[in-house]
């Protein structure tokens with residue numbers, strides 16, 4: 024929460040001890056088995072907070088039944104005895120007040136006491152979980168119905184507190200970890216502002232929790248309206264799963280709930296948005312008013328009985344043309360001079376008229392083709408499982424030359440500086456002279472190379488199947504090496520200072536391209552062979568967990584992830600403001616690349632393993648249904 | 657030609673027919689030769705720093721740490737530096753404890769991670785990524801501040817320079833700048849202050865921000881909050897320019913263009929730092945002042 028860098032001088036003087044001995048009070052937790060007041064047997068720690076811990080304890084005054092209580096400890100760290108005493112007095116006054124509150128959403132206060140520098144509050148034990156644990160313990164979104172029900176109950180208890188006589192009670196710290204849901208599904212408000220009395224010297228500045236508090240509370244004003252803002256923030260967190268403590272304050276507007284969780288209705292979104300207005304005048308003025316708005320939204324949409332539906336999928340999309348080969352297409356096509364080239368598992372390289380899908384020619388290799396063809400100087404270069412690199416005239420479809428390796432070639436070719444660089448299952452990285460068609464050099468590694476080399480800064484970057492990432496200079500000498508935990512099949516890409524690739528070990532790596540230092544690692548749900556693509560400092564990559572990820576290149580923060588229904592081996596392609604990526608679930612997805620929102624998806628009859636290619640407003644993609652599709656981007 | 661033969665394993669190069677399809681043009685070979693040579697030139701990171709309690713405070717709650725290492729040999733050299741500025745705050749003497757803990761814990765953590773890389777006969781890089789190292793360093797410091805100096809806090813702007821990259825961990829309103837000789841002064845960190853946030857949101861104008869009554873409220877500080885989200889990111893070292901870290905005792909009172917002018921006109925980095933501190937004191941020295949400037953030479 025807002026934290027003053029300077030304290031008013033008077034406060035400073037009062038709280039400043041003469042010497043600093045013993046100020047850093049040990050804040051050790053109580054061990055289980057300890058009994059407080061000969062009555063409360065500490066069993067376990069159930070929460071840790073700013074001022075101390077919360078324990079589960081057994082009340083020994085009830086010897087025949089197990090009566091559990093929560094014991095909340097507050098450590099008095101004030102060095103000055105006078106201040107310490109004032110704090111204890113405040114604590115006792117507040118405890119007395121809390122003990123008088125009678126509401127089904129507020130746990131009972133049974134007792135309080137102070138021992139040395141620790142004060143304790145004995146509270147009704149709630150069998151259940153706090154909302155923070157519920158949100159983070161759930162993989163998907165909570166249902167809107169669920170969150171709405173809790174929101175309405177929270178409005179009721181806030182209304183009760185705000186209407187307390189003679190003085191309203193401000194909760195001051197509404198947030199998911201202070202809301203518990205008991206085993207009956209009922210809401211309980213824990214953690215009243217009482218603990219804050221222990222934040223000596225900073226009264227009025229430390230209340231509330233960063234992220235959930237409204238602007239005025241950062242300035243030290245706690246009001247009923249501030250509680251409502253924090254409730255809105257709590258609902259926003261519960262519906263969007265975006266923790267506001269991880270974001271700059273007052274940034275809810277930048278994270279519209281429905282953009283993140285399209286399952287939420289516009290009505291509910293509107294209520295939450297209103298409660299999060301910057302100016303208090305623009306928000307709900309009472310908890311009752313906010314409750315009515317939530318109820319109205321629930322009625323209007325019929326939410327309270329309805330099951331949320333997923334995104335509607337526009338599937339009226341028709342391909343411009345499709346072309347059928349004789350076997351599965353597992354590779355990525357190439358566009359060159361109005362011709363689409365694609366390798367196929369039927370051993371052929373096909374040349375198709377990119378405009379209308381008409382067959383032009385095919386060239387037979389003697390093995391399956393899984394690599395992406397490359398064009399250079401009117402020739403098409405591609406590797407085949409027949410161990411060879413084939414060079415074929417782009418127009419004629421006739422062989423120009425071939426180059427033999429000692430294993431199937433699954434890596435695509437990279438052409439740079441008069442050489443073709445490619446990996447092979449024979450474990451070598453080959454540098455082939457384009458003039459002579461012969462090896463300039465070969466670099467031996469310990470495992471097959473299926474990753475496509477990247478050439479930049481007069482270096483060749485490539486991964487292999489044991490997980491080595493190698494950087495080789497133009498003489499064929501190793502410059503630096505990095506070892507991932509499993510295979511690097513993905514092809515590296517360099518963006519600014521970073522070389523990026525994913526690995527079957529489930530990590531997206533960003534290394535300093537000069538020396539191989541790992542600048543950052545990003546955990547994917549599962550292994551990946553998808554090659555990353557970088558646009559606007561955002562790295563996009565797919566993984567076997569079925570997600571397409573967008574990660575910020577500078578910070579390695581996830582911007583969004585999009586779930587498909589099967590592995591994503593395809594590499595994303597970005598064109599204009601869309602991202603295109605295939606999935607083994609058979610669909611080609613078109614997403615808004617900044618938000619990950621689905622624009623459309625197109626179903627093929629097989630799996631999409633290779634990557635889409637976008638050229639001139641047309642997306643081309645192959646599928647294991649043997650077909651190549653051309654779609655309007 | 658001799659070199660080229662070595663380069664591409666004895667392949668004989670015939671005539672260079674077109675610039676793109678030839679194995680390598682003379683020009684390209686030159687650039688390779690040149691590039692190779694440059695790599696063996698000693699590239700050096702140098703740094704200087706300055707600090708003052710200011711004119712209006714009795715206590716110095718700022719802490720700074722600057723550590724520059726050069727290890728050069730046959731395998732080349734890699735610039736390595738750790739630069740940290742921390743501006744402590746608290747209701748009593750804990751402010752300076754917090755900033756002192758912050759710089760030591762963070763730097764200690766980084767050094768330990770690079771122990772093998774820097775000081776072993778067979779150097780190995782750290783297991784974690786640079787960003788992870790910075791994250792854990794901050795988390796360590798957070799924990800220790802909470803026990804050593806409860807209810808205090810500190811800003812932290814820590815830069816790890818490794819090669820051409822700078823990985824920064826940042827909390828609070830101290831700043832890192834990139835300053836270029838062509839006159840650009842870029843703040844690369846984002847202040848975690850209420851006033852900056854209100855300005856970002858357009859609720860107050862930059863002019864109003866200058867006189868905002870709650871200028872010193874931070875929404876993130878090391879030692880504060882249950883979960884601390886430090887900004888950690890990696891940027892390139894400013895080419896031909898300077899990396900500068902400072903507390904608000906400097907940037908809050910000396911304008912960007914004045915800082916630029918002072919740095920440009922100073923005969924050395926040390927003098928630049930001294931002159932910056934002096935400028936802040938001349939402007940009233942309302943707060944503690946800390947500054948570090950680093951430069952890449954070669």
Ligand SMILES: Nc1ncnc2c1ncn2[C@@H]1O[C@H](COP(=O)(O)OP(=O)(O)O)[C@@H](O)[C@H]1O
Nearest residue numbers: 070071072073077093147148149153200213214
């Ligand atoms: N009465 C209770 N029964 C069961 N668990 C509780 C109870 N009170 C608090 N807790 C648990 O302990 C955590 C911390 O308690 P809280 O009162 O919020 O302390 P703090 O002031 O440290 O945040 C809560 O998030 C909740 O999980």
Ligand SMILES: [Mg+2]
Nearest residue numbers: 072200201214
């Ligand atoms: Mg709490």
